[in-house]
Amino acid sequence: MVLNEHSTTFELVNHHNSDRRKKMSANDLVLVRQLFSQRKIDIAHDLSDSEYFEIFAAEQALKDRDLSYDEIQDGIVDGGGDGGIDAVYLFINNTLCRETIDPTEYKRNVPMELVFIQAKTSSGFPETGMDKFIASSRDLLDLSPDTFTLATVYNSDILEKITIFRECYINLISRFPKLAIRYFYAALATEVHPNVQRKVNHLKETAETAFSPVDFSFEFLTAGRLLQLARRTPKSVHYLKLAETPISTGQSAYVCLANLNDYFAFITENGTLNERIFEGNVRDYQGNTEVNEKIRDTLATVSSEDFWWLNNGISVLCTNASVSGKTLTIENAEVVNGLQTSREIFDVISSRPQTDDQRSVLVRVIKTEDSESRDRIIRAPNSQTAIPSASLRATDKIHRDIEDFLAARGLFYDRRKNFYKNQGKPVRKIISIGFLAQAVLACALGDPANARARPSSLIKRDENYKRIFNENYPLGVYYNSAALTIRVDDALRLEQCEIHSSHWNNIRFYVAMLAAMRLIGSSTPSA
Numbered sequence: 001m002v003l004n005e006h007s008t009t010f011e012l013v014n015h016h017n018s019d020r021r022k023k024m025s026a027n028d029l030v031l032v033r034q035l036f037s038q039r040k041i042d043i044a045h046d047l048s049d050s051e052y053f054e055i056f057a058a059e060q061a062l063k064d065r066d067l068s069y070d071e072i073q074d075g076i077v078d079g080g081g082d083g084g085i086d087a088v089y090l091f092i093n094n095t096l097c098r099e100t101i102d103p104t105e106y107k108r109n110v111p112m113e114l115v116f117i118q119a120k121t122s123s124g125f126p127e128t129g130m131d132k133f134i135a136s137s138r139d140l141l142d143l144s145p146d147t148f149t150l151a152t153v154y155n156s157d158i159l160e161k162i163t164i165f166r167e168c169y170i171n172l173i174s175r176f177p178k179l180a181i182r183y184f185y186a187a188l189a190t191e192v193h194p195n196v197q198r199k200v201n202h203l204k205e206t207a208e209t210a211f212s213p214v215d216f217s218f219e220f221l222t223a224g225r226l227l228q229l230a231r232r233t234p235k236s237v238h239y240l241k242l243a244e245t246p247i248s249t250g251q252s253a254y255v256c257l258a259n260l261n262d263y264f265a266f267i268t269e270n271g272t273l274n275e276r277i278f279e280g281n282v283r284d285y286q287g288n289t290e291v292n293e294k295i296r297d298t299l300a301t302v303s304s305e306d307f308w309w310l311n312n313g314i315s316v317l318c319t320n321a322s323v324s325g326k327t328l329t330i331e332n333a334e335v336v337n338g339l340q341t342s343r344e345i346f347d348v349i350s351s352r353p354q355t356d357d358q359r360s361v362l363v364r365v366i367k368t369e370d371s372e373s374r375d376r377i378i379r380a381p382n383s384q385t386a387i388p389s390a391s392l393r394a395t396d397k398i399h400r401d402i403e404d405f406l407a408a409r410g411l412f413y414d415r416r417k418n419f420y421k422n423q424g425k426p427v428r429k430i431i432s433i434g435f436l437a438q439a440v441l442a443c444a445l446g447d448p449a450n451a452r453a454r455p456s457s458l459i460k461r462d463e464n465y466k467r468i469f470n471e472n473y474p475l476g477v478y479y480n481s482a483a484l485t486i487r488v489d490d491a492l493r494l495e496q497c498e499i500h501s502s503h504w505n506n507i508r509f510y511v512a513m514l515a516a517m518r519l520i521g522s523s524t525p526s527a
Contacts, residue, residue, distance in 0.1 A: 025190035028224040033188060035230055043426045046490070049121055054078055055427065057119035057186035057221060058087045060229035064269060065089075066276050068418055070432040071096055075117075081155035083140070084132025087117040088161040092168060092177075094273045099454060100164055103171040109351070112177045114165055119186040125220060129185060130199035134206055141181075141210035143170070157505055179214050181207045186221035238277070238333045240266045242326040243360045252367035254321060254328060257360040260299075260307060263314075263342075264349045267335065273346050276418075277333045292340050299348040306359050313362030314338030317374055321365050330365060336378045394433060398471050405475040406431060411482060431482050434458065437468050442509035443481040443516040444473075451509040481512075484519070488512045 036056055044052045058072050067089075078086040090097045091113040093106060116137075118129055139150060140162045147159045147166070169177060183203065200218045207216045219225070240263070246256035258266070267274055298310045315337035318330045335342055345361065368374050394415040403413040412420040412430050420430050437458040438451040445467065450458070459465040488511050492504045 025222075025224060028222075028227050029188065029190050032223045032227045032230070035227065036188075042424060044428070045426075046428060051078075053121050053186075053188075054086045054117075054119045056230075057184070057226070058089075058117050060226050061117055061184040061186065061219075061221060062089065062115065063229050063232055064272060064274075065091070065096070066418060067096065068414060068432055069421055069427045069430055070414075070435050071098075073427075074098060075161070077155065077158040077161060079155055079157070081153065082158055083136030083154050084118060084129060085116050085136055085158060086119045087115075088158060088165075089115040089117075090161065090165050090168065091115070092172075094275060097164065097168060099457065100167045101171065103175065106172060106175055107347070108175045110172060110175055110177050111180070112169065112172070113180045113182060115182045115184070117184045117186065120188075122187050122189065124189045125185060125187050125192050125196045127193070127196050127199070130196055130203065133183060133185070134199065134203050137203060137206045137210070141207060143210075179211055181211070181214055181216055183218040184221055185218070186226065188223055190223055192220045192222070238266055238330045240328040240330060240363065240365075242323075242328060245326060246323055246328065246365075248323070252321060254323065254363075254365040256328065256363050256365070257308060258363050260345060260349065260357050260359050260361060261355075263361050263363065264345055267342055267346060268350075271350070273343075278335050278339060278342070292344055295341055295344040296348060299344055302357065302359070308360050308362040311341055311361070312338065313364060314341060315377065316363060316365045317377060318365060318367055319369055321367050328365060396469070398469050399433070401475060402436070402478050406479055406482070409479055409483075411479065428486065435485075436478060436482055438509060439481040439485040439512065440468050440478060442513045443484055444477050446513055446517075448509035448513045452506065481516075484515055485509070485512045488515060 036053065039056065040047065040049070040052045044055065047055075054076050055069070055072055058075065059067070062072075072087075075087045075089040077088055091111075092101060093110050116133070118133065120126070120129065136154075139145075139153065140158070143166055147163045150159060169179070197220075203218060204216045207214055221229075240256075240258055242262075243257040243259050246254040248254050267277060295311055298305075298307060314335060316330065317334045317336050318332055320331040322329050341361065366377060368377065399413070399415040403415055406413045410429065412425045413436070414420050414430050414432050417432070441451040441458065442448040459468060485508065488508055489504070492508060492511070
C-alpha cells in the first residue's frame with residue numbers, strides 16, 4: 001500500500017511537471033513567433049517569412065560570431081538544388097572566410113569550422129530534413145569528386161561555398177587544421193520527435209567517415225532555444241582582473257598589469273576569441289611573422305623575465321571604465337593596439353592545460369567617446385607589428401563623409417561593423433564597407449568580375465583601395481552605386497524576373513554595371 005501511494009504521488013508529480021513543460025513550450029512558441037514577426041516588420045518587411053527566418057535562425061545559431069547582416073546573407077544558399085541546406089559558413093582561425101586563403105598566413109593546428117544550417121518555419125522538425133542533411137553531407141564532404149560533377153544536383157551558391165572549404169582545407173593540410181563541422185536545424189517547433197533525433201547519429205557517422213579527426217556537433221533550434229538565444233545580447237561590459245592596483249591619470253585612463261590567464265579570460269567568450277572587442281579596425285592577424293614568433297616563444301617558455309618586460313602592451317578604448325579593488329569594469333571595450341599579442345596569448349593558452357602562470361601583460365585602458373580622438377589613438381604606432389593600412393580603412397575621413405552622406409538619404413553605412421545592426425536598423429538599409437566596395441567596383445568602375453569574386457580582399461591592397469575609395473570622387477558615386485545595386489537585388493527577387501535565386505549572386509554585379517551604363521548613357525562606366 002505504501003509503495004502504491006508513493007507510486008501514485010510520483011506519477012502525479014511527473015504528470016504535473018509534464019504539463020508545466022508543455023505550457024512553457026507553448027508560451028515559448030507564442031513568444032518567439034511574436035518576436036520573429038516584430039523583428040521582420042522592423043528590419044526586413046520586404047522579405048518573405050521564410051527568407052527572414054533563414055536570416056533570423058543563422059543570426060541565433062552564430063550568436064557568438066556576431067556577424068553582420070551582409071555576412072549572414074552571403075552564407076544563405078537556399079533555393080532549388082540546395083540539398084536541404086539553407087546556409088553555409090566557413091570560419092578559419094575564428095574569422096569568417098569567404099574566399100580561398102593564403103596558407104602561409106596560418107600556423108599549425110589552425111581551427112577550421114564548417115557550419116550548415118537548415119531553417120524551416122514549420123511547426124515541427126520533418127524527418128525529411130535530416131535525410132537531406134545526411135544525403136547532402138555524403139556528397140559535399142567527399143573531397144574526391146570535382147564539384148563540377150555535382151552541378152546537376154546542387155546550385156551554384158552551395159557549390160561555391162563547398163569549393164572554398166575544400167580548397168582551404170587542402171591548402172592547410174600540411175598545417176594539420178583542427179576541423180569542426182556544426183549542424184543547426186531550426187524550426188518554429190517545441191519538441192523533436194525521437195525518430196528525428198535518432199538520425200543525428202547517422203549524420204555524425206557521415207561526417208566522421210569523411211574526416212578523421214573531426215569535432216562534430218548538432219543542435220535542434222526549437223522555439224525555446226531560439227528565444228533563449230535571441231534574448232542574449234552581445235556582451236558590452238567586460239571585467240579585467242588586475243595583478244596590481246592600476247595607475248590612473250585622473251582623465252579616465254588606466255595603466256595596469258593583468259595576469260596572462262586573466263587577460264585570456266577578458267578576450268574570450270565561451271572558449272573562443274571574442275572578435276567583437278577587436279572591431280576597432282585592427283583585426284588583421286599577421287600570422288607567422290618574426291615578431292609574432294618571438295611573442296609566442298616568450299609565452300611558451302617560462303623564464304625569470306616577466307612577459308611584459310619583453311613585449312609591448314595592449315591598448316583598450318572604451319566608453320567608460322571604473323576600478324573596484326583589483327578589478328577593472330570596462331564598458332564597450334575595443335582592443336585597438338596589441339592585436340598580435342592578444343592573438344598569441346589566446347593561441348598559446350587555449351592550446352595548453354590551465355597553468356599557474358604568474359606572468360603579466362601591460363594593458364592601457366582609455367575612455368573616449370570622441371570619434372576623431374578615437375581614430376587618432378587607433379592610428380598611433382603602438383603595436384609591435386606594423387598594422388596594414390587596410391585594417392585601418394574605416395578611420396579614414398572619406399568613410400565618415402560617406403556615412404554622413406548616406407545617412408541623410410536613408411542608408412546606414414556600417415563603417416564600424418554591426419553599429420547599425422545593434423541599433424535595430426533595417427537589414428536592407430545597412431551598407432557594409434565590403435558591399436559598398438563591390439558596388440562601386442561594379443557600377444562606377446566597370447569591374448563586376450572582381451566585385452563578385454573577391455568580397456573579402458577588395459581593399460586590402462593600397463592600389464585597389466585608392467581606386468575605390470577616392471576623395472576626388474563625388475560622394476554621390478557611393479550612394480548611387482549602393483542604391484542601384486540594392487535596386488538590382490530587389491528586381492532579381494521579383495517573380496516576373498524568372499531568374500532563380502541560386503543565380504542571383506553570380507549575376508547581380510554584372511546587372512548593376514549594365515544598369516549604371518544604361519542610366520548614364522555610356523558604354524564605359526566611370527566615376
